[in-house]
Amino acid sequence: MSVRYTVSQIARRTGLTVRALHHYEAAGLLRPVARSAAGYRVYGEAELLRLQHIVSLKALGLSLADIRACIHADAPSLGDALARQIDRLRHAIVRQHELLGRLERIAQRLAEGGTIDAETLFNSIEATITMENHFSSEQLEAIKARGEALGAERIREVERAWPDVIAGMQAALALDKDPASPEVRALARRWRSLVREFTGGDAGILQSMNAMFRAEPAAMQARTGIDSVLMAYAAKAVGLLGED
Amino acid sequence: MSVRYTVSQIARRTGLTVRALHHYEAAGLLRPVARSAAGYRVYGEAELLRLQHIVSLKALGLSLADIRACIHADAPSLGDALARQIDRLRHAIVRQHELLGRLERIAQRLAEGGTIDAETLFNSIEATITMENHFSSEQLEAIKARGEALGAERIREVERAWPDVIAGMQAALALDKDPASPEVRALARRWRSLVREFTGGDAGILQSMNAMFRAEPAAMQARTGIDSVLMAYAAKAVGLLGED
DNA sequence: ACTTGACCCTCACGCAGCGTGAGGCCGCAC
DNA sequence: GTGCGGCCTCACGCTGCGTGAGGGTCAAGT
Numbered sequence: 130m131s132v133r134y135t136v137s138q139i140a141r142r143t144g145l146t147v148r149a150l151h152h153y154e155a156a157g158l159l160r161p162v163a164r165s166a167a168g169y170r171v172y173g174e175a176e177l178l179r180l181q182h183i184v185s186l187k188a189l190g191l192s193l194a195d196i197r198a199c200i201h202a203d204a205p206s207l208g209d210a211l212a213r214q215i216d217r218l219r220h221a222i223v224r225q226h227e228l229l230g231r232l233e234r235i236a237q238r239l240a241e242g243g244t245i246d247a248e249t250l251f252n253s254i255e256a257t258i259t260m261e262n263h264f265s266s267e268q269l270e271a272i273k274a275r276g277e278a279l280g281a282e283r284i285r286e287v288e289r290a291w292p293d294v295i296a297g298m299q300a301a302l303a304l305d306k307d308p309a310s311p312e313v314r315a316l317a318r319r320w321r322s323l324v325r326e327f328t329g330g331d332a333g334i335l336q337s338m339n340a341m342f343r344a345e346p347a348a349m350q351a352r353t354g355i356d357s358v359l360m361a362y363a364a365k366a367v368g369l370l371g372e373d
Numbered sequence: 374m375s376v377r378y379t380v381s382q383i384a385r386r387t388g389l390t391v392r393a394l395h396h397y398e399a400a401g402l403l404r405p406v407a408r409s410a411a412g413y414r415v416y417g418e419a420e421l422l423r424l425q426h427i428v429s430l431k432a433l434g435l436s437l438a439d440i441r442a443c444i445h446a447d448a449p450s451l452g453d454a455l456a457r458q459i460d461r462l463r464h465a466i467v468r469q470h471e472l473l474g475r476l477e478r479i480a481q482r483l484a485e486g487g488t489i490d491a492e493t494l495f496n497s498i499e500a501t502i503t504m505e506n507h508f509s510s511e512q513l514e515a516i517k518a519r520g521e522a523l524g525a526e527r528i529r530e531v532e533r534a535w536p537d538v539i540a541g542m543q544a545a546l547a548l549d550k551d552p553a554s555p556e557v558r559a560l561a562r563r564w565r566s567l568v569r570e571f572t573g574g575d576a577g578i579l580q581s582m583n584a585m586f587r588a589e590p591a592a593m594q595a596r597t598g599i600d601s602v603l604m605a606y607a608a609k610a611v612g613l614l615g616e617d
Numbered sequence: 618a619c620t621t622g623a624c625c626c627t628c629a630c631g632c633a634g635c636g637t638g639a640g641g642c643c644g645c646a647c
Numbered sequence: 648g649t650g651c652g653g654c655c656t657c658a659c660g661c662t663g664c665g666t667g668a669g670g671g672t673c674a675a676g677t
Contacts, residue, residue: 137624147625152664167672169625185498189479190472193663203491208483215476218469225466228434232459235433239452250451254429381653391654396635411643413654437634 134172136161143180150180156193158183158200190214231261234273241281256352263341268334275329287326294319295354298363308366317366324367378416380405387424394424400437402427402444434458475505478517485525500596507585512578519573531570538563539598542607552610561610568611 136147145153150170153159159179161170179200186196191214199207238253264272276284297316306313328334342349342360350356355363380391389397394414397403403423405414423444430440435458443451482497508516520528541560550557572578586593586604594600599607 135624146664148666149664151627156663165625165672167625168627169672181499182495185495185502188502189476189498207491207494211476211480211483215473215480218473218476222466222469222473225462225469229459229462229466232433232455232462236455236459239455251426251429254433255425258429258432379653390635392635392637395656400634409643409654411654412656413643 132174134177136170136172139172139177139180142177143184145180145184153180153183153193156197158193158197190218227261227266230266230269231257234269237273237276241276241284252352255348259341259345259348259352263344264334264337268331268337271329271331271334272327275327279326283326287323290319290323292354294323295359298366299354299359302359302362308362309369313366314370317363317370320363321367321370376418378421380414380416383416383421383424386421387428389424389428397424397427397437400441402437402441434462471505471510474510474513475501478513481517481520485520485528496596499592503585503589503592503596507588508578508581512575512581515573515575515578516571519571523570527570531567534563535567536598538567539603542610543598543603546603546606552606553613557610558614561607561614564607565611565614 134142136150139145140147140150150159154161154170159176162173162176163171165171182200183196186199189211191199191210195210195214199210235254235257238257239250260269260272279287294316298313298320301313301316308317324335324338328338342355342357346357378386380394383389384391384394394403398405398414403420406417406420407415409415426444427440430443433455435443435454439454439458443454479498479501482501483494504516505513523531538560542557542564545557545560552561568579568582572582586599586601590601
C-alpha cells in the first residue's frame, strides 16, 4: 500500500507552508497525485521527493519558472540553469558592491561634514553620484583613501577655502585682469594647491575631473559656481605659473 | 515669469519615464505644481529640483517609501536612512556571497562528476545544502580546498570506494561479527582512511560530520545508506583500531 | 446525535515599482 | 478638417507567496 500524505504533512516535511504548496501547484510545479472524495489534496512518496528537489533548487535562488524548467527537463538544463544563476549572482554582487561603495563614500562625506542641512547633503549626494559617472572605481578608491589621509578637519578647511578662491578668480575675470599679473598669479597658486590637494597629484584624476567639467558644465556650475569661461581663465592662469 | 514644464519635458530632464512620474505622484512623492485647463500636469523649477533629489536617492537604492520620508522630513532622517541602507546592503551582500559559495561548490561537484543524470545531481545538491547547515563557512572552505587538492580523479575513486566499504560493514554487522575480528579491522581501516581523506585530518570537520549524522539520521541514511546502528558499529570498530 | 476544534477547500487582495496597453481628449500644423 | 503626437485615466501584469474571508470535512469527546 502506497503512502498517502495530506498537505500539512507535506508542508511539515518540506518546511514549506500549505499556501506555498497551493502556489506551486498553480505555478505548474507539482500536482498532488490525487484528490480525496472531499476534494482534499493527496500526495505520495514521489511528490515528497520532487518537492525536496524543488526546495533544494529554491535554496539556490532559482525562480519558480527556472525550477519548473529544470524538473520538467533533464540534467544538462539543470547544469545550465545553475551556471546562469552563478552568472546572475556574480553580476548582482558586483552591482551591490558598487552601490555600497557609493553609500559609504556619501556616509564618509556626511561624517566629515558634521551637522549639515538637507540641501547641502543632497548636493553632496549628487556630487558623489556625478563623480561615480566620471571616475573609475580605482580612482574613486584613491580619492577616498586620500580623503582619509587628509582627515576630516583638513577637508573642511579646503571646502571653506574654495568659495574664496573662486570668488577671487571670478572678480579678476570680471575686471579682465591679466592672468600673468601678480594678484592673479597668487590666486592661481592657491587654486592649483587646492586642486592638488584633491587629486593627490594623480594626473588621471585631474584629467577625469577636467572631463567632468567639460561634459556637464551646467551641473558643475550649479555645484561649484565655476562656469566654462571661468574654468578657461583659471586654467590659463595656472598654466602661466609654470613650474613655479 | 516662472518656468513651466510638461511631464515629458520633466521626464527627459530627469531620465525618468512619464509613467514613473505618474507613479511617484500616486506614491505621494511629488505633485505637479498645477494642472492646465485640459488637466495636463504642469511642473516648475522647484519640482524639477526635487525630482533630481528623488533620482539621487533612488540611485542609492532607497525605496520610494524611504524617499518620501526623507524629502518630507529633514537631514538627520536622511542620514539615518542612509545608515540603514548601508546596513541592509551589507547583509544582502553577505547572503549573496553565501549563496554564491553554495552554487560554486555545487558547480565544482558537477564539474568533477563529469556527465551525470538528474537524480545524482539532485542528490549532490541536497548533500551540499545539508552540509551548509552543519559546517561553518571556514570548514566549508577547508573542504573545498581539500577537494581541489585531491583532484577530481581521486574524488571519483573515493566515491566509488565508499559503497563497497559500507556494504562490507553492513554485512559484518548482519552476521554479528566481532568488531575486533581481523576482517572487521580491515574494513575499519579502509573506513577510517576514507573518512580521513574527506576531513583532511581536521578534528572539527570530523566532529561536525558526526553531529550531522546524529541530527539527520533519516536524510543521511537515504543519502549514504548508513543508519545509526551501522554508524555505531563502524565507530566501535574504528575505535578498536587504536593508533594502529 | 451533536458539538468542538483542527484541517481542508477556493477565491482574491496586497506587497514594489513601474511597463504596457486600452480608450479617449487636446493642440498644433497642413 | 484631419492627422499626428502628447496628454489623460484606468487597470492588468510580474514574483512569491502572506493573510484573511467564507465555508465544507473529519475525528474525537459528550
